[in-house]
Amino acid sequence: MVQEIYLDNSATTQVDGRVVDYIAQVMRESYGNPSSLYDMGAHSQRLLREAAASVAGLIGGRGENLCFTSGGTESNNWAVFGTAHAKRRRGRRIVTTAFEHSSILEPFKRLGEEGFEPVLVSPDSQGNIAPEDILAQVTPDTILVSFMLVNNEVGSVLDYQAIAARVKEIAPHATVHCDAVQAFGKLPIKIEKTDIDLLSMSGHKIHAPKGIGALYIKKGTRIDPLIYGGAQQGGLRPGTESLPLACGMGYAARLRGERLREDYQAVAALRAYTLERLKELPGIVLNSPENAFPYILNLSVEGIRSETMLHHLERERIYVSSASACTKGAASHVLAAMGLPAGRIDSALRLSFNAGITTEDIDRFIGQLRLGMETLARARS
Amino acid sequence: MKEIILLKAGEIALKGLNRSTFEDRLVKNCKFRLKGIGSFKFTRAQSTMVAEPMDESIDMDDAVDALKTVFGFAGLSQACVVEKELAAIQQAAADYLGEDLRRARTFKVEAKRADKAFPLKSPEICTEVGGYLLSRFPHLQVDVHNPDMTVYVEVRDHAAFVRGPQMPGAGGMPVGSSGKALLLISGGIDSPVAGYMMAKRGLEIEAIHFAAPPYTSEHAKQKVIALCQETGRYAGRIKLHVVGFTKVQEEIRDKCPEEYFTIIMRRYMMKIAERLAQQNGCGALITGESVAQVASQTLYAIGCTDVACQLPVLRPVIGMDKNEIVAVSRRIGTFETSILPYEDCCTVFTPRHPRTKPRLHQVLAAEQALDEEALIAQAMENIETIVTYPQQW
Numbered sequence: 001m002v003q004e005i006y007l008d009n010s011a012t013t014q015v016d017g018r019v020v021d022y023i024a025q026v027m028r029e030s031y032g033n034p035s036s037l038y039d040m041g042a043h044s045q046r047l048l049r050e051a052a053a054s055v056a057g058l059i060g061g062r063g064e065n066l067c068f069t070s071g072g073t074e075s076n077n078w079a080v081f082g083t084a085h086a087k088r089r090r091g092r093r094i095v096t097t098a099f100e101h102s103s104i105l106e107p108f109k110r111l112g113e114e115g116f117e118p119v120l121v122s123p124d125s126q127g128n129i130a131p132e133d134i135l136a137q138v139t140p141d142t143i144l145v146s147f148m149l150v151n152n153e154v155g156s157v158l159d160y161q162a163i164a165a166r167v168k169e170i171a172p173h174a175t176v177h178c179d180a181v182q183a184f185g186k187l188p189i190k191i192e193k194t195d196i197d198l199l200s201m202s203g204h205k206i207h208a209p210k211g212i213g214a215l216y217i218k219k220g221t222r223i224d225p226l227i228y229g230g231a232q233q234g235g236l237r238p239g240t241e242s243l244p245l246a247c248g249m250g251y252a253a254r255l256r257g258e259r260l261r262e263d264y265q266a267v268a269a270l271r272a273y274t275l276e277r278l279k280e281l282p283g284i285v286l287n288s289p290e291n292a293f294p295y296i297l298n299l300s301v302e303g304i305r306s307e308t309m310l311h312h313l314e315r316e317r318i319y320v321s322s323a324s325a326c327t328k329g330a331a332s333h334v335l336a337a338m339g340l341p342a343g344r345i346d347s348a349l350r351l352s353f354n355a356g357i358t359t360e361d362i363d364r365f366i367g368q369l370r371l372g373m374e375t376l377a378r379a380r381s
Numbered sequence: 382m383k384e385i386i387l388l389k390a391g392e393i394a395l396k397g398l399n400r401s402t403f404e405d406r407l408v409k410n411c412k413f414r415l416k417g418i419g420s421f422k423f424t425r426a427q428s429t430m431v432a433e434p435m436d437e438s439i440d441m442d443d444a445v446d447a448l449k450t451v452f453g454f455a456g457l458s459q460a461c462v463v464e465k466e467l468a469a470i471q472q473a474a475a476d477y478l479g480e481d482l483r484r485a486r487t488f489k490v491e492a493k494r495a496d497k498a499f500p501l502k503s504p505e506i507c508t509e510v511g512g513y514l515l516s517r518f519p520h521l522q523v524d525v526h527n528p529d530m531t532v533y534v535e536v537r538d539h540a541a542f543v544r545g546p547q548m549p550g551a552g553g554m555p556v557g558s559s560g561k562a563l564l565l566i567s568g569g570i571d572s573p574v575a576g577y578m579m580a581k582r583g584l585e586i587e588a589i590h591f592a593a594p595p596y597t598s599e600h601a602k603q604k605v606i607a608l609c610q611e612t613g614r615y616a617g618r619i620k621l622h623v624v625g626f627t628k629v630q631e632e633i634r635d636k637c638p639e640e641y642f643t644i645i646m647r648r649y650m651m652k653i654a655e656r657l658a659q660q661n662g663c664g665a666l667i668t669g670e671s672v673a674q675v676a677s678q679t680l681y682a683i684g685c686t687d688v689a690c691q692l693p694v695l696r697p698v699i700g701m702d703k704n705e706i707v708a709v710s711r712r713i714g715t716f717e718t719s720i721l722p723y724e725d726c727c728t729v730f731t732p733r734h735p736r737t738k739p740r741l742h743q744v745l746a747a748e749q750a751l752d753e754e755a756l757i758a759q760a761m762e763n764i765e766t767i768v769t770y771p772q773q774w
Contacts, residue, residue: 305729307596307598308595308596308729309595311595311598312595313595314595314599315595372595376595377596377630377631377634377729378729
């Protein structure tokens with residue numbers, strides 16, 4: 001069987017073999033509950049602190065400010081609900097963008113039903129959101145501004161430092177939350193040098209397992225817990241910590257940190273190569289903005305439905321993501337927010353890279369894409 | 382206290398000299414469904430079958446749930462087995478049915494005495510057991526017309542049974558006792574219901590599904606497998622044949638007028654299904670068609686697809702409304718899987734304006750462009766067969 005080419009690294013990643021081994025070792029040797037008073041508990045507690053420090057280190061933060069969660073969705077839910085509920089007396093206005101992940105949009109919708117005033121800022125047709133567009137919606141009584149650092153479908157990069165700094169000028173009481181799930185471990189972030197208060201991360205996007213994520217909570221930020229229980233993680237996120245997964249995420253973060261800049265260069269070169277090769281194929285339109293995050297490339301294949309091309313590529317073990325879902329009305333909300341025509345949304349594909357992908361892999365992908373464009377039945381426009 | 386399950390035969394009780402053939406099949410089906418729950422001994426006594434657990438650790442509630450989905454029984458009940466002595470029967474009635482009796486306000490006792498050597502006659506048994514229960518549960522009152530709870534006592538040759546009311550069985554005929562048929566299963570709501578209904582009439586079900594990769598996905602195939610497993614709770618093991626249909630669809634799309642795509646595609650499905658049915662000893666095809674539900678199910682369209690094959694085509698839901706079909710689908714537990722969104726992923730092959738009143742001569746003319754034999758042969762060589770087993774609730 002041919003080697004798979006996994007071009008869907010924004011959906012998830014393969015767990016690094018070294019991380020697998022380390023997690024197994026922690027499970028076997030350090031199974032004590034971090035809250036236990038005897039030495040086994042203390043040992044686990046130390047491993048947990050080290051893991052938190054490693055994860056926080058990757059975004060230039062301190063381990064004591066980091067809480068482990070079950071993943072990006074929980075981190076985002078917590079940031080939104082936790083902030084809104086802690087600051088409800090200061091105001092009702094909460095601001096985000098229209099192309100956020102559903103783990104932000106759905107909590108915003110819910111808070112709207114609870115009497116908050118959610119405001120969604122739309123991207124332009126290139127998939128960009130300028131800081132001014134967000135800032136124009138921020139009022140002095142705004143309590144939360146939440147935005148993605150990198151969009152997961154098209155790869156737009158927001159100027160998070162400028163946005164955060166200006167939000168604090170207009171609304172000193174607002175909490176600034178940044179969903180950095182896609183950017184984490186790929187872009188250099190120095191959270192303590194920015195005005196961001198909360199930052200969401202996920203383990204499985206950086207070659208750690210699924211089921212672990214984190215929320216960075218800068219000192220002094222007011223946030224209510226999402227769930228209640230014991231005193232773990234300062235009582236903010238109760239429940240016995242998943243030590244093996246936390247350690248796995250910590251180790252994966254250290255490994256990412258060592259290669260962050262190198263990999264960024266490699267992936268940028270790979271993306272440039274892909275763009276060059278795509279020019280050979282007539283009928284391809286790019287949906288990603290020009291200055292986008294190199295790890296993500298969104299394109300539409302004129303006339304061929306996303307799922308059809310996806311399954312065609314799958315037969316050659318090439319894996320990409322369809323930005324649109326099959327049921328009508330559930331098409332990509334990101335591309336829809338950009339105002340793209342239906343035909344382009346229905347035929348959109350997302351490639352997401354990692355540094356291990358080679359130009360030969362891209363050549364094979366281009367070859368199969370070309371074959372698909374030549375042989376597959378086309379949707380009627 | 383020993384528990385058994387009493388199974389009341391349905392229609393097969395009316396069969397004549399060939400009745401034992403049906404009963405043998407029924408016992409076999411029961412044993413198949415009880416695999417994984419435990420082993421049971423089956424004995425027959427006229428229109429009742431007794432399932433006796435061979436092991437005390439068997440969960441009888443699970444067994445009852447499994448047997449409720451076996452076609453061939455009108456009703457079933459759990460009973461406790463006691464010695465043929467009045468005191469023992471009285472004690473058992475109070476202990477075994479105590480919980481129900483405590484909840485009831487009125488009750489009555491019904492007795493049946495198959496063993497005429499038992500010293501008390503049926504009405505006397507009723508009086509004695511009823512009197513005892515009144516003394517044990519003073520809040521109860523006797524109501525012989527509309528009781529909240531009826532206690533049944535059956536005095537048999539070897540023992541007496543004490544039981545509460547009977548639960549409805551699945552009805553129908555034992556699966557496999559009427560032969561075998563091939564179900565065209567799409568992944569929607571209707572076809573599993575059609576399969577369920579024909580299995581109820583004693584047909585063993587095989588299934589055929591048409592897949593068109595890359596226009597349909599692996600998820601869609603997994604969904605159909607899941608539907609077979611769910612339908613299998615009633616129909617038993619289902620052999621599923623997945624036909625690679627892409628080539629046929631592409632040819633139709635390339636060579637036939639758009640408005641006939643669907644009708645010609647369905648005719649090919651019938652032709653391929655018929656050939657597969659004959660290879661596998663199936664005496665009929667089953668579809669989930671319902672008149673007028675969609676363009677391909679108008680009377681004209683059904684007329685055009687029906688003549689594509691010689692075998693009888695059974696359409697058990699033909700006269701049912703969608704909401705009636707949905708109700709059955711919910712009851713038999715296939716609905717949630719049926720509404721998973723994979724099936725309709727591809728609208729590439731659906732005409733914008735299908736003909737709702739196709740005429741056969743027009744369809745036949747449109748089909749002329751296709752090399753029928755080659756297309757069918759190609760599809761027949763492209764079949765994957767998967768045996769699916771019933772999924773427990």
